[in-house]
Amino acid sequence: MTKIHIPTPLRQYTAKQADVQVKGGTVGDALSDLTARHPDLRRHLYTEEGKLRSFVNVYLNDDDVRYLQKEATAIKDGDNISIVPSIAGGRS
Amino acid sequence: MLRISRSNYDSLRRHGEATYPYESCGVLLGQVNGDVRVVTSVARCGNTRKDSPQNRYNIDPKELIRIQRGGRERGEDIVGFYHSHPDHPARWSPTDLAEAHWFGCSYVITSVEKGRAVTTNSFELTGSEENGKKLVDEEVEIDLFMGRT
Ligand SMILES: [Zn+2]
Numbered sequence: 001m002t003k004i005h006i007p008t009p010l011r012q013y014t015a016k017q018a019d020v021q022v023k024g025g026t027v028g029d030a031l032s033d034l035t036a037r038h039p040d041l042r043r044h045l046y047t048e049e050g051k052l053r054s055f056v057n058v059y060l061n062d063d064d065v066r067y068l069q070k071e072a073t074a075i076k077d078g079d080n081i082s083i084v085p086s087i088a089g090g091r092s
Numbered sequence: 093m094l095r096i097s098r099s100n101y102d103s104l105r106r107h108g109e110a111t112y113p114y115e116s117c118g119v120l121l122g123q124v125n126g127d128v129r130v131v132t133s134v135a136r137c138g139n140t141r142k143d144s145p146q147n148r149y150n151i152d153p154k155e156l157i158r159i160q161r162g163g164r165e166r167g168e169d170i171v172g173f174y175h176s177h178p179d180h181p182a183r184w185s186p187t188d189l190a191e192a193h194w195f196g197c198s199y200v201i202t203s204v205e206k207g208r209a210v211t212t213n214s215f216e217l218t219g220s221e222e223n224g225k226k227l228v229d230e231e232v233e234i235d236l237f238m239g240r241t
Contacts, residue, residue: 005160007170007194008124008169008170008171008194008196008197009193009194009195009196009197009217012196012220018164018169055191055193057153059153059154059157062154062157064153064154082153082157082160084153084156084157085193085194086150086151086153086191086193087117087119087150087151087153087156087173087191087193087194088141088148088149088150088151088191089148089149089175089184089185089187089188089191089192089199090115090141090144090147090148090149090185090187090188090191091115091147091177091178091180091185091187091188092147092180092185092187
């Protein structure tokens with residue numbers, strides 16, 4: 001099992017759970033299992049074309065999966081996945 | 093509404109002075125109590141926007157994960173974020189709104205004029221979808237006695 005950490009704004013879609021235990025051999029499988037358990041999450045993570053939204057960062061332990069093998073990145077028992085919406089802005 | 097101790101409030105304002113003329117940024121940790129976000133600690137972050145730090149900020153997700161982990165060990169959650177506007181009013185900009193994605197969290201902005209923190213305002217990101225989201229003015233209650241031991 002792999003633990004996915006849910007950021008505060010998305011917990012309304014996971015029955016307030018901060019962590020969800022999921023199954024799967026890759027990051028993509030783990031996210032699919034997550035959205036199968038909590039279907040309302042799906043549209044907040046993915047675009048209508050089924051791509052991860054650009055501002056949704058997915059980290060496997062301490063690494064951005066974009067710089068690993070993206071959703072094909074292999075995971076093992078005890079790994080932690082974090083979903084982190086980006087935090088940015090600017091005055092103009 | 094955002095409730096914050098005087099020392100945490102001063103800390104986030106001073107951060108904006110320290111990074112002037114560049115934008116400062118950081119994370120507010122605490123608890124949500126009904127409609128009130130209670131800040132129990134403030135974590136300063138680096139600004140990854142080295143290309144345009146005078147008018148842009150970005151928090152490294154890796155740094156956020158570390159802060160989040162530390163917070164959870166103390167029973168704290170992420171309740172908001174702060175950043176500064178060097179020589180610019182403490183109002184959100186179209187960029188701030190476009191890049192705000194943490195619904196139900198507070199976005200605190202401090203104007204820093206000629207190196208001195210002037211006004212600090214807080215806005216709640218309301219809505220639940222990218223379409224129709226809003227940054228809405230919220231009250232900031234500075235609690236003089238909170239956090240004293
Ligand atoms: Zn701003």
